[in-house]
Amino acid sequence: MSPLAAALAALPPPLPFVFIAGMTDSDSTLDEFRQFRERMNKVIFNAGNLTINRFFALDGRAYEAGTLGVKTKEMLGLVSSMVLRCDDCVTYHVIRCKEAGATDEELMEVFAVGLVVGGSIVIPHLRRAVARLEEMKGMK
Amino acid sequence: MSPLAAALAALPPPLPFVFIAGMTDSDSTLDEFRQFRERMNKVIFNAGNLTINRFFALDGRAYEAGTLGVKTKEMLGLVSSMVLRCDDCVTYHVIRCKEAGATDEELMEVFAVGLVVGGSIVIPHLRRAVARLEEMKGMK
Amino acid sequence: MSPLAAALAALPPPLPFVFIAGMTDSDSTLDEFRQFRERMNKVIFNAGNLTINRFFALDGRAYEAGTLGVKTKEMLGLVSSMVLRCDDCVTYHVIRCKEAGATDEELMEVFAVGLVVGGSIVIPHLRRAVARLEEMKGMK
């Protein structure tokens, strides 16, 4: 558990929102990332905007196996997230790629294409992606 | 007050800058966001670069009522910030939209357009925008 | 009719595809833009990819009246297209904004927000957007 998570855990419920607001992006552990993601997805879903809810459903289906398998599609999602430089998206697709059986070596080749296409501006996101990979290994 | 803010408050003045540097983006409470924003705007203004100072003045005026009202212009600023994926800008325009009388339902419709135009890469920023909305409710 | 369209019209059918490929973006008249758009949308639809077809349906619905009216939503789509610098998208939303009753003065205010948010990099797209507005007037 991170110091921040520990501090949060020690607080009496209900958890004040200001703390949870910080649980985003490159600053949180994978567990905190997942919690924030799930919590906010629920809030968004409950807001009941039909367009947004349909988009989320469509997003979920875009990576289902078709002519291309799940692993390939998740690697496509990963490289897209990398060149568009979205840390949260990269984290999400790294997790999914690993679940779909991608090896570290394969992921490095995905990152290599993203780096050449997107340039040095991609490097900080590459560092954080590799940090997430390391973090995942530490959790096993 | 957040744990970080509390730690800062306990420090003897003058506050070392390295701590304040961390008070940015998705990681800070709205109060910390405002303090960092105001402090740095002052430092930038005092640097005396004419182009930068004129840009800031122009930026302030771009959302004044014209043929379109303030609320509409702020929603235009919000959706632009969303598709360009700038959390700080989104936070700023969410605050301004609320001040101009936008309802949560209207903001969700702004987000819906931003999501369809900008794609799933916008989702993490949507989560953080909705988190800011929640945070604002908690402050009332 | 443009010289290119005239040259095409003088050709015996079937029209070779290579010519039609050129009918895109900033280079074509509004009529050519519409023809290319409709023709390719049909080809894409017929390809039968479920995710793509659902996205197109969702895109069509995102601008329907809700709490915000069609004109406001189209202006949101327009400013998003402007800051993301997509000429075809700008052309499309300029047409839709005019159909929804937006005045030239209102569109200039939308462009003004887009310009300040997106910077001088937006200027060439602003020029082309205004050129489309002029073209539409010439067609009445």
Added chain:
Amino acid sequence: MSPLAAALAALPPPLPFVFIAGMTDSDSTLDEFRQFRERMNKVIFNAGNLTINRFFALDGRAYEAGTLGVKTKEMLGLVSSMVLRCDDCVTYHVIRCKEAGATDEELMEVFAVGLVVGGSIVIPHLRRAVARLEEMKGMK
């Protein structure tokens, strides 16, 4: 041959550069695209900037077979080009994907991921990508 290419072919050598400048992006046939590409690559190479020349060499190697095969890597390059909305890059990788054995159905699935990740702003580039696919079929 396109009317523009025919007009060029009728001109006495040396071909004035101003005409060739137009042979770019979405406006040219695949043949013109290739000619412009090869001609300018040669000019760039001859300029002798070491960083640029090394980058071009690295770019060429990034898609060579490794743990992932050429087809997968080219699809990664294609989806990256799609979400970054670069028509020339899309055209290039569509050609390479077809050479590596990708089917139309597979390419549509690559486009589907790009569309969901990148949003409706990607649609005009999707239309042009599919137009290139059609053009390639017409050339067989």
Added chain:
Amino acid sequence: MSPLAAALAALPPPLPFVFIAGMTDSDSTLDEFRQFRERMNKVIFNAGNLTINRFFALDGRAYEAGTLGVKTKEMLGLVSSMVLRCDDCVTYHVIRCKEAGATDEELMEVFAVGLVVGGSIVIPHLRRAVARLEEMKGMK
């Protein structure tokens, strides 16, 4: 004069707008680029939107000599335009850099930084930038 410009010149005044709309971006000669630019800037200025007009004034002043000279500032504008992949902006700053005395070798070094920072996605814009340089030489 390009074939398109010749076709336009043969038309009776007033020149229909739809033709001029095509005179943009990578498809036009430098003369056509300048004419379209000047014509549309005038239309935009006459629309009388204060924010837009002030932005244009600010844009003009941003490259005036300060602590850094005009040539350095124009090179900064050029590399920014390159990594943001705006052909018209690149063309504009290439012209201004040459006027400010930048050599071809210096421009290639600017392009090299832009290429490494922005990645292979920048290459088509690099080709067009070098094409503009060639075109300028042919005009002397």
Added chain:
Amino acid sequence: MSPLAAALAALPPPLPFVFIAGMTDSDSTLDEFRQFRERMNKVIFNAGNLTINRFFALDGRAYEAGTLGVKTKEMLGLVSSMVLRCDDCVTYHVIRCKEAGATDEELMEVFAVGLVVGGSIVIPHLRRAVARLEEMKGMK
């Protein structure tokens, strides 16, 4: 030392990775930024992907003195990072610019070009860049 760094320093080795994952971007002190950067660069290098390692080597060389000096090239890298809105890249090039002898006034002029080119969306990154400059002064 920041509170987070102090908390980390008090932990028994080996340092759990989850904590280090947080040491990125706008949230860390310059020292933490450097440590994370160096640590992850080593992990990436050791992964042995040839394309990635060559890109890193090329990136290092792109800013070496040529016809343009190091200071000018670093300012080109800085303005590119600013308009592409990459905080880590901005931090890196601010450090390098200062090492190459750039004055604060020169850096503000670089920022001014970046701001006008990239628009108000650049402002949060400008604030963080100036915060880094302040932090560097506090370290002397």
